[in-house]
Amino acid sequence: MAAPSASCLVGPVPFKDIATAVDDDHSSPPEEYGDVVSDLPSTTALGMVLRQYRGSWVMQERVTGFISLQRRFTPRPGDVLLASPAKCGTTWLKALAFATMVRGAYPPADPQHPLLRMNPHECVPFMDELFTAGQGAGLEALPSPRLMNTHMHHALLPASVTDNPDCKIVFICRDPKDMLVSLWHFLRGVRPCTFADLFDSACEGKTPNGPIWDHLLGYWSASKTSPDNILFLRYEEMLVDPVDHVRKLARFIGQPFSQGDEVAGIPADIVKLYSFDKLKGLAANKAGSYDGKVFNFSHESFFRKGVAGDWVNHMTPEMAQRFDTIIEDRLGGSGLTFK
Template structure:
């Protein structure tokens, strides 16, 4: 008789990261290893974050050692998919859509027990840079292929094997005016007295986490123009306008296109419904308590589900502020073929 080990099927990914992260992987920190490097970098305080200028971008100080290790040691698998975004540009939604679309064979989106009904999207798709910052890269090795991962790093800071086409990358961007509003609300969850003007000014002068924003966006835009087969560039506003069409694009890009039978069965609509803002915000797992896998362990879970709309900037920003940020972004993007409406 064959042994149980021989007959047990190896799980096929993507699987929820939290289901694999059982806490048994020993942690080590690269902070001490690269302490001198970090200390020598230009420093700037932005709200609750201490930033360091690393290779042209202002990164939270605790990201830098992990970024160095990530750049030097990460080995992508050919079927990996890296979900990238500037903070507060649709990260949580992209994670949910990508996971639901990629894992639908094992987890039908309409199933009551779907992982996204019991786990926050950040528990399903891990932040790579946070994993390396905590010295927990062995956890990535435990994930079965294909792996879904996320980063807030710009494309130019990704490891060379990734930017050379070693795996697929999906990037989502957002109107910078709405991003500023969302970022301010998010940061206020830990610093309630943070002024909107302070957040706005840090974005305008580029000294914001993972900024300058325009350089971050352009790094992925240029990569998508050069390698559209390896980098998919999405806009949050387009996702809002026609979620179904973009879910189809996303699934096809990840190598898991919807079949005619799935289309007829309504699977695309089921993914859209499962990952809709109202559906996700209403789930108990996304309302109660704090703590998720990875970067946001201390953030309240409901901080990731505020409004999920476009145009909310008009409720927070004066016309003069909006015109100023639009002008800065327009000048930075001039001649690239990318524009925000």
């Protein structure tokens, strides 16, 4: 089946709907970068082989995808890229951003809303994984404006994105201790490990897309240099006032809510209808799985507690102090803190 013409549609549209209409060429991951990968420093952590690529520890299976993305991805005016370390509110941000950007075609109360029938990750493509699988061309089938996400460090993004005033980047982070706890619960479903093992690896900076402090600093510094192009969000602050953050997001991407939208309560409806708890309870997120190209994750695994401060149930005071000290030392002088 031929792909629908992007010119006939206005984005964002659910990636899953477009992907099923695109001929599946079963293309394999790019192999021409194999020599580059084999020459990179390596380590083993949590049963995974990591390669150090431009200062970041990357799962070996993803390095070729990162290189391919850097060399082959072509941005378009209006592109919106959601960036984050893993387990920092990515799924919720995808839902809120998607619902905000498609509100003209799908009002939040629409019973046919895509978020009611599919997982947020099926609506917003994870471009790292597509390029890892050699399927980056699938992004070309999406109509503009495109909404995508990545876990790549800012330093690993193509200059065509980071230096492009027509592309917007929205970065979300959370307290690194909570991120670590959430990551452990997420990973142990596909890669059994103890929390102590993950904790020690994180303290050494050797986790997928680590070190976490470099991940944070890259986007933090870029947001200070280019505030019109990078919006830096904190998960904990979004929990306190999600409606205001949805407004901020809409303004940042150039689609602010009109006075009529406000009177109609659209921002509040988006937050209410696509809150973490509402999404967690949907049938689409209780069944099925997401193909992560390297691992498969159940839809249910993307929704655990969604709260702040759960780290106290997993870390001893000594562990928390050790991790806080490392993070504070690495972020020292940047103005970015988590207390």
